[in-house]
Amino acid sequence: MTLNLSVLTPNRIVWDSEVKEIILSTNSGKISVLPNHAPIATAVDIGILRIRLNDQWLTIALIGGFARIGNNEITILINDTEKGSDIDPQEAQQALEIAEANLRKAEGKRQKIEAKLALRRARTRVEAINAIS
Amino acid sequence: MAMAALRREGRRFASLISPRPITAVRSSPLYPTLEDEGPLGLRHISTQVVRNRMKSVKNIQKITKAMKMVAASKLRAIQTKTENSRGLWQPFTALLGDLPSADVKKNVVVTISSDKGLCGGINSTSVKISKGLHKLNSGPEKETKYVILGEKAKAQLVRDSKKDIELIITELQKNPLNYTQVSVLADEILKNVEYDALRIVFNKFQSVVSFVPTVSTVLSPEIVEREAESGGKLGDLDSYEVEGGETKGEILQNLAEFQFSCTMFNAVLENACSEQGARMSAMDSSSRNAGDMLDRLTLTYNRTRQASITTELIEIISGASALEG
Numbered sequence: 001m002t003l004n005l006s007v008l009t010p011n012r013i014v015w016d017s018e019v020k021e022i023i024l025s026t027n028s029g030k031i032s033v034l035p036n037h038a039p040i041a042t043a044v045d046i047g048i049l050r051i052r053l054n055d056q057w058l059t060i061a062l063i064g065g066f067a068r069i070g071n072n073e074i075t076i077l078i079n080d081t082e083k084g085s086d087i088d089p090q091e092a093q094q095a096l097e098i099a100e101a102n103l104r105k106a107e108g109k110r111q112k113i114e115a116k117l118a119l120r121r122a123r124t125r126v127e128a129i130n131a132i133s
Numbered sequence: 134m135a136m137a138a139l140r141r142e143g144r145r146f147a148s149l150i151s152p153r154p155i156t157a158v159r160s161s162p163l164y165p166t167l168e169d170e171g172p173l174g175l176r177h178i179s180t181q182v183v184r185n186r187m188k189s190v191k192n193i194q195k196i197t198k199a200m201k202m203v204a205a206s207k208l209r210a211i212q213t214k215t216e217n218s219r220g221l222w223q224p225f226t227a228l229l230g231d232l233p234s235a236d237v238k239k240n241v242v243v244t245i246s247s248d249k250g251l252c253g254g255i256n257s258t259s260v261k262i263s264k265g266l267h268k269l270n271s272g273p274e275k276e277t278k279y280v281i282l283g284e285k286a287k288a289q290l291v292r293d294s295k296k297d298i299e300l301i302i303t304e305l306q307k308n309p310l311n312y313t314q315v316s317v318l319a320d321e322i323l324k325n326v327e328y329d330a331l332r333i334v335f336n337k338f339q340s341v342v343s344f345v346p347t348v349s350t351v352l353s354p355e356i357v358e359r360e361a362e363s364g365g366k367l368g369d370l371d372s373y374e375v376e377g378g379e380t381k382g383e384i385l386q387n388l389a390e391f392q393f394s395c396t397m398f399n400a401v402l403e404n405a406c407s408e409q410g411a412r413m414s415a416m417d418s419s420s421r422n423a424g425d426m427l428d429r430l431t432l433t434y435n436r437t438r439q440a441s442i443t444t445e446l447i448e449i450i451s452g453a454s455a456l457e458g
Binding site for chain 1: 214217218220221224225311312316384387388391395398
């Protein structure tokens with residue numbers, strides 16, 4: 001029994017094939033989805049999506065969206081994503097440092113919120129690389 | 134004997150040159166009338182006039198051919214993007230349904246059209262459908278408002294539905310079309326317009342020669358709740374347990390906004406594709422017509438030229454024979 005996973009963004013289809021299990025991070029925490037899961041519709045937070053096929057884990061960094069799970073079909077609609085293998089480790093690390101510096105400098109509520117979001121994105125990308133290795 | 138034969142020739146030419154092209158030339162104010170009457174009462178157009186006309190038709194043909202190539206290359210660029218964006222919008226329809234028949238109080242019709250002209254009839258069809266939707270949904274309790282994207286629809290709708298227009302957005306194509314741009318746009322619309330149902334009218338790109346006008350409906354969360362409770366197609370929504378956030382309503386709100394911006398993105402791309410495709414076929418038929426016109430003008434030109442040579446010959450020969458005898 002396998003799950004059919006499709007990960008879609010407005011610009012392209014990132015993933016469309018069968019997997020054994022996925023770990024998704026939502027607003028209320030990380031959930032793991034196995035075949036025959038109960039049907040749910042949920043919002044996806046900025047985090048990593050881990051996919052297991054044939055005892056190998058793959059990571060994709062997700063930047064916010066929605067997911068629908070039902071009947072062994074998972075549809076994840078994302079604003080933007082990056083595959084773990086596509087991210088350059090040094091660049092991601094640098095981005096993380098810049099984001100942290102920005103957060104410290106930020107003043108005013110709006111800038112703080114933006115800086116926090118940027119930080120989470122950068123952290124997600126770094127995690128994506130680390131998780132593979 | 135020779136004179137009689139020549140006279141017969143002249144009369145034959147007179148019947149060939151029909152009076153119609155002459156009047157056509159006379160009515161156009163650009164061309165000076167350089168007519169002269171030959172010895173048999175023939176009226177010739179001067180070859181100069183016909184040659185000028187041929188030159189301008191040839192130029193038009195070159196320009197329309199170039200426009201067709203430009204449209205073809207632009208089409209190729211957008212087509213891949215459009216096909217990729219199609220996948221995103223289908224899960225929404227699967228989950229939330231596309232209910233054009235939803236009966237709501239506040240309808241907003243989002244008409245997507247092009248900014249530039251010369252693209253065939255696609256803008257008129259979009260406007261016709263928007264007007265039709267407006268009529269369908271106007272009644273004692275219901276009202277319909279317009280949000281217009283693009284100059285062409287603005288020109289047509291401003292004329293008779295000015296009071297119903299909420300928002301006009303033009304010059305979309307100046308910035309490259311990507312999802313961030315469109316989501317900002319969608320945000321603007323959602324902020325400024327209250328709605329129960331949004332109907333997006335655009336031309337779906339099915340192939341290079343076929344563009345189908347389509348309406349996508351996006352319902353506001355409250356209506357989605359209402360329809361889900363009443364069962365029917367949206368009844369499945371309740372079977373999904375909604376997590377990830379404080380309340381179900383909040384999630385549905387976010388979902389509806391996301392759905393709107395995704396459907397907008399797809400609609401804008403498809404319309405851009407249809408615009409380029411329609412422009413391609415319009416310019417193609419234009420250059421073909423110009424080619425036909427050029428052929429006809431060439432025939433007229435040759436006839437005129439031969440007629441004037443014949444007239445000269447007649448004059449010379451009759452002058453010479455008058456001298457002799």
